Amino acid sequence: MPNDHRHYDETDAGPEWGTPKWVWQPLAETLGGFDLDPASGAEEEPIAYVRVQLPTDEHPYGTAVREEGVTTWYGDGLEEGWHGDVWLNPPYGRQHNPRWAQKVSEEVERGALDTLTALVPASTSTNWFQDHYANADLLTFIDQRISFDGSGSDSASFASVIATFGDVPTAYVDALGELGFVVSTDVSAVRATAPREPSTVTPEPNRGGVR
Numbered sequence: 001m002p003n004d005h006r007h008y009d010e011t012d013a014g015p016e017w018g019t020p021k022w023v024w025q026p027l028a029e030t031l032g033g034f035d036l037d038p039a040s041g042a043e044e045e046p047i048a049y050v051r052v053q054l055p056t057d058e059h060p061y062g063t064a065v066r067e068e069g070v071t072t073w074y075g076d077g078l079e080e081g082w083h084g085d086v087w088l089n090p091p092y093g094r095q096h097n098p099r100w101a102q103k104v105s106e107e108v109e110r111g112a113l114d115t116l117t118a119l120v121p122a123s124t125s126t127n128w129f130q131d132h133y134a135n136a137d138l139l140t141f142i143d144q145r146i147s148f149d150g151s152g153s154d155s156a157s158f159a160s161v162i163a164t165f166g167d168v169p170t171a172y173v174d175a176l177g178e179l180g181f182v183v184s185t186d187v188s189a190v191r192a193t194a195p196r197e198p199s200t201v202t203p204e205p206n207r208g209g210v211r
Ligand SMILES: C[S@@+](CC[C@H](N)C(=O)[O-])C[C@H]1O[C@@H](n2cnc3c(N)ncnc32)[C@H](O)[C@@H]1O
Pocket: 014, 015, 016, 017, 018, 019, 020, 037, 038, 039, 040, 041, 042, 043, 044, 047, 052, 053, 054, 075, 076, 077, 078, 088, 089, 090, 091, 092
């Protein structure tokens, strides 16, 4: 029975599911830490040096709290400009996915990012995925269903993809490889690393037919 807290569309994830540390930390280490987490609050420990959280009564819109080297900005990650190495695990659900995906494209095009690492449902048939994530530089198909922090279940009922935009160090790609199958959408890079072998098939003799 659906309730207000969960969204049973495209995925059954709720907006307050945190990323387990084994997913984000190995990637963060290769980048010297993530600079920004624009959709934060559900994580068990801060994932980035700066994080954007929805305002509360205690922390109204526009306040910032600095604690143990982490700045929490109470605002709207969809309205802020993003910078540096960004970690994103946006709220999931039909009402959230298209808007956050659109924001990803806007920020990638704006050019203030170094890299963007987005963990999203592998909803590869949706417009939001096709239009905004399928063109990432790297797509990593996670080899297991993630048990998100706070989900209260063993593992999600959907598969996950990490979409990476920007130039990343080799160690980052190695870390991705530990999470699942990594696909580069850069055809020239694929050609450079996997030159086509000359064919060993002997051509059939021309039997005189019209070709
Ligand atoms: C799926 S959780 C991910 C949390 C964390 N980034 C992580 O990876 O574990 C999404 C978080 O974004 C927050 N959120 C939702 N809308 C937001 C907005 N417009 N701006 C900032 N945070 C938002 C939610 O409250 C929730 O804590």
